[in-house]
Amino acid sequence: MGRPPCCDKVGVKKGPWTPEEDIVLVSYVQEHGPGNWRAVPANTGLKRCSKSCRLRWTNYLRPGIKRGTFTDHEEKMIIQLQALLGNKWAAIASYLPERTDNDIKNYWNTHLKKKLKKLQNGSGISSFDGFPHSISRGQWERRVQADIKTAKQALQDALSVDKNSTIHSPPPPPDQFLIPSAYRNPCRESSTYASSTENIARLLKEWAGKSTTPKSEESKCSSTQNSSNNTMSTTTLDSTCTDQSRSGRVYVSEGFESLFESFESSNSDDHLSRSSASPSIDILGESKPESDDLELAPLSVLENWLLGDQSGKDYLTDFSFDDQNPNLF
DNA sequence: AATGCGCTCAACCGCTCCCTA
DNA sequence: TTAGGGAGCGGTTGAGCGCAT
Numbered sequence: 001m002g003r004p005p006c007c008d009k010v011g012v013k014k015g016p017w018t019p020e021e022d023i024v025l026v027s028y029v030q031e032h033g034p035g036n037w038r039a040v041p042a043n044t045g046l047k048r049c050s051k052s053c054r055l056r057w058t059n060y061l062r063p064g065i066k067r068g069t070f071t072d073h074e075e076k077m078i079i080q081l082q083a084l085l086g087n088k089w090a091a092i093a094s095y096l097p098e099r100t101d102n103d104i105k106n107y108w109n110t111h112l113k114k115k116l117k118k119l120q121n122g123s124g125i126s127s128f129d130g131f132p133h134s135i136s137r138g139q140w141e142r143r144v145q146a147d148i149k150t151a152k153q154a155l156q157d158a159l160s161v162d163k164n165s166t167i168h169s170p171p172p173p174p175d176q177f178l179i180p181s182a183y184r185n186p187c188r189e190s191s192t193y194a195s196s197t198e199n200i201a202r203l204l205k206e207w208a209g210k211s212t213t214p215k216s217e218e219s220k221c222s223s224t225q226n227s228s229n230n231t232m233s234t235t236t237l238d239s240t241c242t243d244q245s246r247s248g249r250v251y252v253s254e255g256f257e258s259l260f261e262s263f264e265s266s267n268s269d270d271h272l273s274r275s276s277a278s279p280s281i282d283i284l285g286e287s288k289p290e291s292d293d294l295e296l297a298p299l300s301v302l303e304n305w306l307l308g309d310q311s312g313k314d315y316l317t318d319f320s321f322d323d324q325n326p327n328l329f
Numbered sequence: 330a331a332t333g334c335g336c337t338c339a340a341c342c343g344c345t346c347c348c349t350a
Numbered sequence: 351t352t353a354g355g356g357a358g359c360g361g362t363t364g365a366g367c368g369c370a371t
Contacts, residue, residue, distance in 0.1 A: 090358075
């Protein structure tokens with residue numbers, strides 16, 4: 001006998017979400033924080049499957065989502081991350097905190113696949129930005145493989161070092177938590193829904209005025225983080241933070257930006273202060289990428305590397321976990 | 330103006346993973 | 351140790367939209 005459905009099929013509504021449902025869901029999440037999705041339909045009266053609620057939140061309603069066209073920068077990251085990780089959209093999305101895995105997946109399937117296909121047919125190499133223009137595809141692939149090899153070696157080195165280190169936790173959720181970006185910055189919306197979203201946005205702004213901290217979620221996640229004096233070990237992520245902690249996607253939107261800034265403004269010996277980032281290279285291992293590890297990679301470095309930035313590459317290539325970075329672990 | 334076609338993306342489905350009792 | 355349940359992930363679908371004919 002097969003597994004029972006996650007929720008009763010009878011009476012469960014399907015299809016597009018209405019603004020009213022969105023309001024209900026958003027207000028519930030604001031009050032209780034994301035997670036425990038099973039309880040959402042029961043507690044809110046929504047005639048939706050718990051999975052549907054989670055999906056709606058993570059892919060559309062949660063704050064920090066950027067919508068609209070992907071930038072060249074994002075596109076390059078997706079292409080190279082996909083090359084490295086395969087179709088691990090959640091892992092890839094963790095490097096693009098403002099994008100959802102669904103968005104990335106869609107973008108890949110609708111745009112990038114075609115671009116790559118064109119490229120493979122030999123008819124778009126010069127116009128395709130995903131690969132460096134100055135080298136052939138063969139050279140490019142060799143370069144990527146060399147990077148992978150280097151990264152593997154780095155991982156081995158890293159894993160041989162004591163990992164009792166701390167990393168900076170993401171900052172607490174910004175005020176914008178209370179205003180879903182889907183509403184704050186709707187890029188593409190149907191006319192009827194658009195007017196509704198404006199209303200919702202107004203409503204949510206009012207809520208934001210009343211309370212600037214999402215009670216449960218912040219207490220859950222940031223209390224865990226703050227309790228360790230703003231440091232957090234990769235392996236001690238509070239599981240109650242569920243989606244956000246696992247994917248690092250909700251609060252990282254701006255948190256990551258500050259991390260980017262701090263990483264990029266610092267010297268190399270500060271780069272890996274999030275030392276557990278080293279397992280990020282694990283994804284380059286033979287068997288199975290560990291997305292959770294990935295998420296904690298030194299983003300600026302990896303980003304540079306992914307984007308073919310020479311400094312980033314050099315950093316990975318030349319980087320010695322124990323010699324040049326004594327304070328790393 | 331009507332129709333067909335292709336594209337986009339929100340949402341669903343089913344599987345896997347992980348946690349807990 | 352193991353079974354059950356919840357959450358997450360990746361593949362797929364289909365409605366809606368815009369453009370071409």
